[in-house]
Amino acid sequence: MFKIGEFSKLTQVSIRMLRYYDETGLLKPAEIDKWTGYRLYSVEQIPILNKIVYLRDSGFLISEIITALNKKDDPGLLAQLDKKYKEIEQNIQEEQERLRKINLAKAEILMGKRDIHYNISIKEIPSYQVLSLRRIIPDYYAEGTLWQELSAFAAEHQIPLSSNTFSIYHDTSYKETLVDVELCAPVERLGKSSENFVYRSTSPVPTMACTMVYGAFSNIRKGYLTFSNWLQENNRYQMSGPTRQIVHRGPWNENNPDNYLIELQIPFVQI
Template identity: 55%
Template sequence: MFKIGEFSKLTQVSIRMLRYYDEVGLLKPADIDKFTGYRYYSVEQIPLLHKIIFLRDTGFQVAEISAVVQNWNETAMINFLNNKHSEIEASIKLEQDKLRKIEVAMKDMKGEDLSIRYNISLKTIPAYQILSLRKIIPDYFCEGMLWQELTELVESNSIRIPQNSLNFAIYHDTDFKEADVDVEVCVAVQELGESKDGFTFRETEPVETMACAMVYGPYQNIGPAYEAFAHWLTQHNQYKMIGQNRQICHCGPWNEENPQNYLTEIQIPVTSSHT
């Protein structure tokens, strides 16, 4: 048996940490002198201490460490480590996103704003004959699932789609939503067919005045583009937003590997008080 100071030297773990592990129930002394209160540890406790240190150094919290050491077998350990690996990966991604935002802010403060200048233009958008799929999806990042479903329908039913046909998404919610968003993905067709199984052939309404902006680069640039719209609307206060926003992805992950080369067009219908 070793006094706590001796055990500390032999295991290279501080007395403070040994006392802490005792307090939280991870590593109780093998014996405590009932007269002096001295803590004594045994050599048999060293493997358990090594497990605790390993788990602590790989990001496990006290409650997690307690659960792991009580179920120390190969199958359980693989599950515990896989879960912790995924958790740490997600945490790293979150921190990297924070770093990118900080870097952009620092460049802006130094007068080195590298963001794209978003030029707002006005267009008249005609009516389109389309095949569309409209659903409530978990969030905007799940839009790709709708495009996949629509693509599979076109292929399985041999629907004739003109070469370089226009593809766009319509966002039917009246405001921005973090979850359960109402999105319709559309592809222009030469003729209308029979709607079925949630897929709809229809003709869109023409839009007399559509404010449009081209967004170059990764999808993170879309947020600043909407901010540019806000400034534009403030400067051109004769225009008011109406209807549903649209988005056309001219160049994206399906035909371009480098996100810096993506090209997305944002369309916001507006009406003028002068008309």
């Protein structure tokens, strides 16, 4: 048996942490000396302590460590580690998104009144025969994987697609998650729909307000701000129907995000 100080030195874990693990029930002393009250630890407890330490250093909470220690089989512990790994990955992505928003805020402050002003044009959009794929996706950044899926389906079934593809956003308001997106790829003729891949004719839009957004996708927000200012000045128009977006230059044909070219389209009616 080892006294707590000896056990601390052998395991390189402080006495303070050993006492804490005792209080929380993670690692109780093997024995308590009935005469002195000293905590006594055994060599058999070292592997358990090592497991506690690496779980703690992996970001596990006390309750999670207790659950992991109760799993006697390796697969059970590996499943716990995989779950924690995914949680940490998600946290990293969320923190990276916060950093991105901080950089955007700094850029806007530094730009001040030098913000780009986008021109609004009005045009009539005809009906298109399209092969479409509509789905609820986690967020707008997940749209790229949806395009890959549509392209793969077209290639597998030898469906020639026009390069004038566009996206339709069916949500009536902006959503940060669970976005209702429909991808549309014009085709020469309508075919037979298959599961999520649907042939259809889009509705014509007599009055579509359009603006071109240059640069990274983060500039899209400024494009919509231009629409809001334009609407305030042209109050005879009212938004009507789902918005559309055409990426003329994007990640698949342009390496530099500063050279991206996105067209935003919002249908309007006169009131």
